[in-house]
Amino acid sequence: MAPGLPTTLTTQLHSFRETPHMTLLARPIDPPPESLIRDWYPNAQLLDSFVVPIDAADVSINDLAVRALGSPPVWFKVLITIRDGVMGPLGVRTSGEVRRAHSDKAHIDFFPVLEQTADEMVLGENDSHLDFRLSLLRRRDERGEVLIATTAVHTHNRLGRIYILLIRPFHKLVVRATLMRCRRQR
DSSP states (O other): OOTTSOHHHHHHHHHHHHOGGGOSSOEEEOOOTTSTTGGGSTTOSEEEEEEEEEOOTTOOHHHHHHHHHSSOOHHHHHHHHHHHHHHGGGTOOOHHHHHHHTTTSOEETTEEEEEEOSSEEEEEEEOSSEEEEEEEEEEEETTEEEEEEEEEEEEOSHHHHHHHHHHHHHHHHHHHHHHHHHHHOO
16 A cells, blocks of 8 residues: 555555556557457567557547548658658658558558458558558456557568567567557547
8 A cells, every 4th residue: 555545545546557448558468369450470679569448439530540540740751751761762662652552452651452351450561671550459348448559560671670670669669559549639
């Protein structure tokens, strides 16, 4: 028990921190076994999942994806510009090239939509250095709703492995911030 706090308040605070549906920030979890990208989990060079509680019972998975990935903040655009400037000359498609290559498909920002159900959207791209999948999965239970973002990446060569090593810290920041955009926009 925390000193100076009543037992009931201490218990409530402890429960609040431990309940995934009540956590204020996006937090890491195990990749969901029900995801459409579960076959991507084995041998992935990058595999992570983050969860945030949402209050979006009447919001479609498409609208949640637009909240998360559409109209990214300036700092994310700066990171993508740097990524495009460094990786483009190495033969990796830039975000603009990915967008143009999939102009006939549904997409959120430059991410092509590959698959969708009522509660999950899968976005991704295959490139010379790596293939990636991003799943946005809404999970509902008696405690409420959460949105889970899972990323799975399979690299093809040394460039892909170096790329993952360099972007990993930024990736985690971006995914958490992306999920928080869904939480805030109710």
